[in-house]
Amino acid sequence: MIDFLRDAPVEGSLDVVWHAGWSSPKHDPAPEIQVHAYSEHTVLLRQNMSVHFEAPFLFLLFGNDRALLLDTGASADPDHFPLRETVDRLVADWLERHPRPEYPLLVAHTHGHGDHIAADRQFADRPRTTVVGPGLDEVTAAFGLADWPHRAGTLDLGGRIVDLIPGPGHQRAALVFHDRHTGLLLTGDSLYPGRLYVEDRAAYSATVDRLLDFCGTRPVRHVLGCHIEMTTTPCEDYPPRHRAPAGRAAAPAHRGPSAHPAQGPRRDRGRPRHPPVRGVRPRVLRLTGRPADRPTGSYDEGVAPPSGRCQR
Numbered sequence: 252m253i254d255f256l257r258d259a260p261v262e263g264s265l266d267v268v269w270h271a272g273w274s275s276p277k278h279d280p281a282p283e284i285q286v287h288a289y290s291e292h293t294v295l296l297r298q299n300m301s302v303h304f305e306a307p308f309l310f311l312l313f314g315n316d317r318a319l320l321l322d323t324g325a326s327a328d329p330d331h332f333p334l335r336e337t338v339d340r341l342v343a344d345w346l347e348r349h350p351r352p353e354y355p356l357l358v359a360h361t362h363g364h365g366d367h368i369a370a371d372r373q374f375a376d377r378p379r380t381t382v383v384g385p386g387l388d389e390v391t392a393a394f395g396l397a398d399w400p401h402r403a404g405t406l407d408l409g410g411r412i413v414d415l416i417p418g419p420g421h422q423r424a425a426l427v428f429h430d431r432h433t434g435l436l437l438t439g440d441s442l443y444p445g446r447l448y449v450e451d452r453a454a455y456s457a458t459v460d461r462l463l464d465f466c467g468t469r470p471v472r473h474v475l476g477c478h479i480e481m482t483t484t485p486c487e488d489y490p491p492r493h494r495a496p497a498g499r500a501a502a503p504a505h506r507g508p509s510a511h512p513a514q515g516p517r518r519d520r521g522r523p524r525h526p527p528v529r530g531v532r533p534r535v536l537r538l539t540g541r542p543a544d545r546p547t548g549s550y551d552e553g554v555a556p557p558s559g560r561c562q563r
């Protein structure tokens with residue numbers, strides 16, 4: 252059995268250049284899904300921007316008893332987006348190194364927007380697989396999250412514990428996942444470097460407070476969102492419909508405590524994915540401590556906490 256808590260949170264690798272699409276998408280020689288092994292038991296995946304402009308990230312976590320796939324991307328068609336095939340291969344590879352007789356897969360979501368759940372049906376007939384529906388009732392029932400959104404829960408993948416932090420605001424059923432093994436905080440679209448979209452400002456503000464409180468008591472190595480928004484110039488978003496040249500991409504990450512985010516290409520904003528929302532630019536959030544002189548729940552549009560104000 253793997254001891255996932257030994258030396259936790261263990262460091263992984265974010266030494267990866269994310270493919271940033273191609274000038275002629277249908278001639279893009281890169282695979283439909285980019286796969287990066289963050290660690291032996293953790294895989295980061297990203298849908299190729301040539302397949303869908305949203306180019307969302309997905310995450311695959313292996314535990315002793317089962318694996319967790321977070322999100323299923325922006326495209327349903329396996330011919331264009333072979334997610335099931337990719338995940339099956341990754342699971343088979345992992346099981347070859349860590350044999351187990353039965354190994355279920357749990358498919359869940361950071362939130363229920365269409366660019367994160369589109370390939371759910373690819374897993375409908377997969378053996379030993381549970382797909383958690385994206386609705387709020389489905390999410391709270393599946394994870395036993397009582398008193399939503401006030402109380403966090405946990406998910407046990409077999410010695411690998413994942414904290415579940417309710418995160419409504421960007422979307423009503425949004426969840427933030429904290430993996431105790433790696434210290435990764437997987438924030439979906441609720442938090443990443445760049446422009447944030449909020450459909451319920453009060454709920455989002457409470458979510459930010461909840462995250463700050465959580466991160467004040469838990470080690471967080473990296474905050475990984477589901478999209479890349481900024482150029483390699485801090486505070487500069489990619490313009491609409493822009494495809495960043497390959498090689499400019501970095502991870503969609505805030506580095507651990509009190510650090511600036513990595514930058515990379517953005518998802519294309521050629522058309523809105525979400526209901527009318529307000530853009531918020533916290534720029535840099537310090538997730539490991541509440542700014543002493545300002546409550547975190549009061550970010551105004553375009554204003555960051557004092558510690559993270561964007562200077563331009």
Ligand SMILES: [Zn+2]
Nearest residue numbers: 362364422440
């Ligand atoms: Zn979203």
